[in-house]
Amino acid sequence: MSSGVETVTPGRRLGLAEEYEAGSGTYTRNGMIYSSILGTKVVQKAEESKEADSQSKPTLHVERSNAKFAIPVIGSEVLCRVVRMNPRAASVAIMMVGSTPCQEDFQGVVRVQDIRATEKDLVQMINSFRPGDIIRAEVISLGDQRSYYLATTKNEHGVIFAQSAAGNTMVPISWEEMQDPKTKDTEKRKCAKTF
Amino acid sequence: MSTNVVDRRRVNGPARSVEPVYASTETADPFAEGREDGRALDQVRPIFMKTGPLSAQESELSSSATASAASGSAFYEQGKIRVSCAVYGPRQGRKSNARMGSFDCDFRYAPFSCSWKRRSHVKAADEKEISLMLEHAIAPAIRVEAYPKACIDAFVTVIESDGRAATIAAAINCISAALADAGIEMYDSVAGCSMGLRGSQWVADCTQAEEDVSSCSALLAFMPSADEITYILQHGKSTPEQTDQAVQTCTNLCTRVYAVICRYLQSSLE
Numbered sequence: 362m363s364s365g366v367e368t369v370t371p372g373r374r375l376g377l378a379e380e381y382e383a384g385s386g387t388y389t390r391n392g393m394i395y396s397s398i399l400g401t402k403v404v405q406k407a408e409e410s411k412e413a414d415s416q417s418k419p420t421l422h423v424e425r426s427n428a429k430f431a432i433p434v435i436g437s438e439v440l441c442r443v444v445r446m447n448p449r450a451a452s453v454a455i456m457m458v459g460s461t462p463c464q465e466d467f468q469g470v471v472r473v474q475d476i477r478a479t480e481k482d483l484v485q486m487i488n489s490f491r492p493g494d495i496i497r498a499e500v501i502s503l504g505d506q507r508s509y510y511l512a513t514t515k516n517e518h519g520v521i522f523a524q525s526a527a528g529n530t531m532v533p534i535s536w537e538e539m540q541d542p543k544t545k546d547t548e549k550r551k552c553a554k555t556f
Numbered sequence: 557m558s559t560n561v562v563d564r565r566r567v568n569g570p571a572r573s574v575e576p577v578y579a580s581t582e583t584a585d586p587f588a589e590g591r592e593d594g595r596a597l598d599q600v601r602p603i604f605m606k607t608g609p610l611s612a613q614e615s616e617l618s619s620s621a622t623a624s625a626a627s628g629s630a631f632y633e634q635g636k637i638r639v640s641c642a643v644y645g646p647r648q649g650r651k652s653n654a655r656m657g658s659f660d661c662d663f664r665y666a667p668f669s670c671s672w673k674r675r676s677h678v679k680a681a682d683e684k685e686i687s688l689m690l691e692h693a694i695a696p697a698i699r700v701e702a703y704p705k706a707c708i709d710a711f712v713t714v715i716e717s718d719g720r721a722a723t724i725a726a727a728i729n730c731i732s733a734a735l736a737d738a739g740i741e742m743y744d745s746v747a748g749c750s751m752g753l754r755g756s757q758w759v760a761d762c763t764q765a766e767e768d769v770s771s772c773s774a775l776l777a778f779m780p781s782a783d784e785i786t787y788i789l790q791h792g793k794s795t796p797e798q799t800d801q802a803v804q805t806c807t808n809l810c811t812r813v814y815a816v817i818c819r820y821l822q823s824s825l826e
Contacts (some may be wrong), residue, residue: 370822
C-alpha cells in the first residue's frame with residue numbers, strides 16, 4: 362500500500378526509527394531512517410498482530426521497478442546451471458537468486474555430501490547431475506574465495522531441467538530418475554519435486 | 557605516436573609535428589574582465605545529466621542478461637566537461653575472501669578529450685592515480701556490507717575535459733548518478749566540486765584556462781546527508797587559513813551540486 366508516489370534519492374530522510382520499521386532499500390542511523398537507493402517511497406501498514414500487540418509499526422520501503430540485480434545470500438534459493446563435474450563436487454553457474462537475475466553468473470559448488478539429505482556416503486555424482494543441467498539449490502555458505510557452497514538436500518531442490526544423451530528434454534518420473542519421452546530411455550538424476 | 561615503430565609501407569609525414577609559434581602569443585588573462593563565461597566567482601558551471609544511456613532499455617528487460625549491458629550508467633555535462641560512467645554489479649568479486657563487497661573504479665581520458673594534445677590509448681600514470689582517488693571518494697558512500705563477496709565496478713570515460721580538478725569533480729558526480737541508476741545501496745550520493753586559488757581569492761569550478769593561471773587547486777567530495785567529507789585534494793601552495801576557507805566554500809558548493817544531481821535522478825524515474 363503506497364501513500365502517494367514520492368521519488369526519493371539515496372540519503373533522503375524518510376522517517377523516525379521509533380515511528381516506522383526499516384524495510385528494504387533503507388538504512389537506519391542515529392534514530393532516523395534514510396533511503397539507500399533511488400526509488401519510490403512506500404509505506405506499508407502494520408499487519409494485524411495475533412497477540413493484539415499495539416506496538417507494531419508501519420514499514421518504510423523504497424522500491425525500484427526496473428531490474429535490480431541480486432547476489433546470493435545464505436539461505437536463498439538459487440537457480441544454477443551445472444558447468445563442470447568431478448566425483449567430489451559439481452561447479453555451477455548461479456544465474457538467478459529467487460526470482461531476480463544476477464548481473465553476471467556467480468560461481469557455486471555443490472559438494473557430493475550436500476546433494477542428498479540421507480545416505481550421503483552412497484551418493485554418486487554421475488547419478489545426480491550432468492553438465493548442462495539446470496538445478497535449483499540453496500546457498501548454505503559464502504564458501505571460499507571463488508565459489509559459494511550450495512546444497513540440494515531439500516525435496517524441492519535438485520535437477521529441474523535436463524537433456525538426455527539424445528538431446529531431448531527429459532521428464533522426471535521419480536526423485537532419482539528422468540525419462541526421455543521420445544526414446545523412452547531413463548537417466549539417473551537427483552530430481553526436484555516440482556509439484 | 558607513443559611507440560618507436562616506423563611504418564615502412566607508406567610514405568609518412570614527419571613523425572612529430574607541433575603547432576607553429578606565432579609572433580605575438582600573449583596568453584590573455586582569463587580573469588581580465590570578470591570570468592570569461594560571465595559567471596560569479598562562486599558559481600559552478602551549468603550541469604546537465606542523463607541516466608541510463610548504456611543500460612538495457614525497459615522493453616528489453618527479458619533479455620537484460622546480455623554480457624555488455626551495464627547495471628547503471630550516467631552521462632554528465634558541466635560546461636564543456638563531458639563525462640560518462642557505466643556501473644557493473646554487484647557481480648562476483650575478484651578479491652580474496654571478503655565478507656564485505658568491494659568497489660573498483662576505472663578512469664580514463666578519451667584520446668580526444670584534451671583540447672591541446674592527443675592522449676595515448678595506453679593508460680597513463682595520472683589516469684591510474686585518478687582511479688584510486690575516485691575509489692577513495694566514492695567507496696565510503698556505498699553500503700558494502702549489503703554485498704558480501706560481490707564487487708561493484710565503475711568505468712568512467714572523460715569525453716571532453718576542461719580543468720583537471722573540475723573534471724575529476726565531474727567524474728565523482730557522474731559515478732554517483734550511475735550508482736543510483738544501478739540501484740546500488742548507498743548511504744548518500746557523493747557530490748564533488750573544485751576551486752582554484754587566484755592570488756588570495758578562491759574561484760569556484762575553474763576552466764582549463766583559469767586553472768593554468770591559478771597557484772593552487774582544491775577538490776572536495778562531500779556527502780550532504782551524512783555531513784561527511786569523503787575526499788579532499790589540494791594541488792599547489794596555500795596558507796592554512798586559505799585551505800580552511802576553501803573547504804568551507806567547497807562544502808557549500810557541493811551541497812548545491814548535490815541538489816541538482818538529486819533533481820535529475822528524481823526526474824529520471826518519472
